[in-house]
Amino acid sequence: MTADSRAWTTAWQIARIATAIALVSATAAQFSRTVGNALTKTEAHASHLPTVISNFFSYFTIESNLSSAILLVVAAIWTWTRGRDGRREPAGLSLLLACVSTYMIVTGVVYNILLRGIEDPTTSVAWANEVLHVVGPLFLLADVLVAPRRGALPWRALAVVIAFPVVWAVYTLLRANAITGPATGNPWWYPYPFLDPHLQGGYGGVALYIVGIASAMGVIGAAVIGVGRWRAARTAAERMAAGRLPEERTPIA
Template identity: 60%
Template structure:
């Protein structure tokens, strides 16, 4: 698996990128054909597209897998675990992608999101296929390094920043599809649909708990799978340094 898993990561990353490009192309096409100033405002439409947690998660996951594949192909020692920074990056994107899959399939499947019409195959890749690959990567990818439990707190930083960004920006944007003086990427973040910010807070807390739980499981799996290899390699490295 050490020899071919980098190629599986590259293939998954390219599929994810293709799905993102396909959906972005359709979204921009809809904007170009819009008959209202707000519907055809391409900068807003483009920023909205990249404000979805799904899109940000998929983009970051594709980049992380490409980096991981490049590192593995350039590192000939099959016993050497991934560097700490790379393992941390993979834990983060794996958690975000698994959360994306869970939230979409539990809360959003069947609900039309405010980016316009979706590309069916792209939608499934971004919300099902790619998240499942990241889950598989957590379970079977070679060279995983064990990370400390404090990693869970690091994983939580980006979702917190994203929620703050979303809620602050929402009332500064005109929704391209409806002309409403606000734009939220997901219905559960829209206080106009949730009876106020109290309803939004319930969803935010629920998803925050899910993120922490999933991050904890991902870190735990990494510790179970990576501890022995990391310790053996660290010992050999220490022995090599002391013998010089």
């Protein structure tokens, strides 16, 4: 590893840590605003903290951002402690990074196309909202494109990438009618309006959104895996051309 590549690797790990701190800080700010708002309410449905807190952590955005923060820290630590000898990250870490990268990119796209401008000012913090829906997704996209040591994955890894969103959608739809909406008092609660059959003309309208977002998830997940494979192959070719052994990396199947 040259001095320039070591400096770049170190700089990127610092950026990963800084981004993780920003994501956690933004999540904490949103959480504080949400709980603080609930504490000012007198209605039972609006002030029931267990429901308010469980709803907060049921947002795909929150789950994606917190997972990304954890994985960015883990990836930075691995690179600093194990990746300096030229090895690519282990397959498990590569897979988890591919998952959170896909989820964050989709989060950014869906928010900015479908949800921007409909935030509830009583539970949303403007700067935190931008970090969670713009800064975070853009950094994870950059991590896919330029981060050192990202490993290649087999195409079958796409099934794992899309598994969590499927589970999340099932959980959300099954849970919805068991929850009273804190803001509305309705005997249902959905984290996003495009999942609410009362707003979409029934479950048929919801199904269309789910199919569309699932398709985007599959395409973006495949692109994330494809970029990783291309970068790994290009690096291996460059090392072979320079007369060096290929880097140890996740096998491409």
